[in-house]
Amino acid sequence: MKHIPWVILAVVGAICLAVLAVSRGEPINALWIVVAAVSCFLVAYRYYALYIARHVMRLDPRRATPAIYRADGLDYVATDKRVLFGHHFAAIAGAGPLVGPVLAAQMGYLPGTLWIIFGVVLAGAVQDFMVLFISMRRDGKSLGELVRMEMGAVAGTIALIGAFLIMVIILAVLALIVVRALAESPWGMFTVAATIPLALAMGVYTRWIRPGRIGEVSVLGFVGLIAAIMFGQNVAASAFWGPLFTFTPQTLCWILIGYGALASLLPVWLLLAPRDYLSTFLKIGAITALAVGIVVMAPPLRMPALTQFVGGGGPAWSGALFPFLFITIACGAVSGFHALIASGTTPKLIGSEADAPFIGYGAMLMEAFVAIMALVGASILDPGIYFAMNSPAAILGTDPASAAHAVTAMGFPVSADLLVQTARDVGEHTIVSRTGGAPTLAVAMAEIFSHVAGGTAMKAFWYHFAILFEALFILTAVDAGTRAGRFMLQDLIGLVVPSFRAGTSWAPGVVATAICVASWGFFLYQGVTDPLGGVNTLWPVFGISNQMLAAVALMLATTVLFRMKQQRYAWVTVIPTAWLLICTLSAGALKLISGDPAVGFLAHAAKYGAAMEAGTVLAPAKSMQEMQAIVFNDRIDAGLCAIFLAVVISLMFFTVRTCLAALRDDRPTVNESPLQLVPAE
């Protein structure tokens, strides 16, 4: 009897999916996607997460968690599961689930929707849940330590190196998105720049004036933010201040690199902490508002279900649906980076093993819902506008007329007037070739929010609100990531040179920070100067690396299941592992050796190399020097792909070896912390 509501929900979800799948040509409402996703998520949570909890992990509510047996009131605190859900969700949700689906919309809304729904249920949420479980049973240890414990020291070190490289790529790609969103946009630049003095003032407030009053200071900061957005319009219009806040992408790139280095050396209370308050609360608020807005507006989808780019050749990113869709939407469907969060603070705060499905599986479903909303946002825009914003300048030219012509030629009719009018509505000079996903999402959010509040007159305000919201938490991630990357690097180098570890003296910290900033700065600069817009090149590398980390986390989970003697349930992790390995290994190999210069780095390098031999300059390069830079960048990217492939293949070897060894043993061989029961009250 208790199953009847769930059966109804499952039927509703199936009907919505069927409607999405069979409708072609006629406009369809975005709510079909939302309802399909929500009902699938609820059913998956009720049955699949529970199945994993009961049979695969055999969670035991009587077993004490680290928050109980190690309680210290600081790091280890048994926390209410709803409170912890918020904490965990705020830590995993960032720019990834917003940007990936926007980029994926170039293939139409259907492939992305299906991958997010099935990806999260079978892979992403399973990964987060399993890693949380594994860490929770081992004193809340981190991913690197877990791999070391269960698969050996060499495997642990390889995983750490992989995680550091992924961090570098993530920071570069995030910074690139900010550059693409703020370049040539004095209004956006002013509001984001205003957050720095605002954060400093907040830092001083929480340090000396009213320490610890996060709520107060956040409200003050929020008021400041809104004032900055409103005032930004005047700054952009001013003949003196406007040009002062207008930067080329190259200049912005250097500003960001300098900022990243400085911010990671400043005391945390001064800049990082207060900006984190603003970005976290703004993020949660904006996501909630977006959900409400979509439901209230119930917009029709204007993007076709499938576009002609399914077979490859799309302007936003190159490559065919398989395997590249599955790496373009990383966060939202499955994200390896979550393995670092699920083995971070959350396992130390979880009060009972019975809460783990809600936190581990549930929070990831919530993130998938954010990804679905981003996909909906991109799909309610006129496809002509979408492609005019997301194609590189090399295809579009720079003025609205040439862009309208190029996009119409792709099969998405759009007039130059509409492009000009849209730019004017959102208060920008131009929307042509504003790649990176963030500006597209901001236009969509402006569309949705202005429909609910303020009408067309408020569009420009909402656009810059959305840009600020994205830029703010990306910048916080860049600060925090540079810091985290610095400590990762110090630990790694410390394995060889023990004096390099954190806490010994200040010099290693500065050196590690410099290496970290220089690494992501290199890829950022490469992306900024890339005539194809950079996102085109960097996003796939990021996607591959992130999904590979997910594969590593799922391989760890598989190993643990074998060592628990639970191998008959190992299909739960083996199936997503296999799928991710197929996608990432083939995508990585294609990026490396594909003969198509639009896809393969080495083929691209060879094409430009051959042209250099012949003494000709190939567009979009303008000089021999630029040609050389392109070839050099291609080789670096190829090398990076090769390293990622090597990391995953070697860890695959360790996984198989450990699983076979576990099979030969007739007893469980896992290294769980000894069983302690929850003390009776």
Added chain:
Amino acid sequence: MRMLRNMLRLMVGQPPYEAYLAHMARHHPEAVPMSRIEFFRNREQARYGGAGGGKCC
């Protein structure tokens, strides 16, 4: 309301001070607990100062 407040504070790395006090009173009655402000700064440093407390993309 109280739960919402706890949730928002924990999102930025601040566990409840009351829980810390309760823990100290129960397990370390002889020790002097940190003041509310010291506790705030301790947690701030723990979240942002070290490798922990990372965020996702």
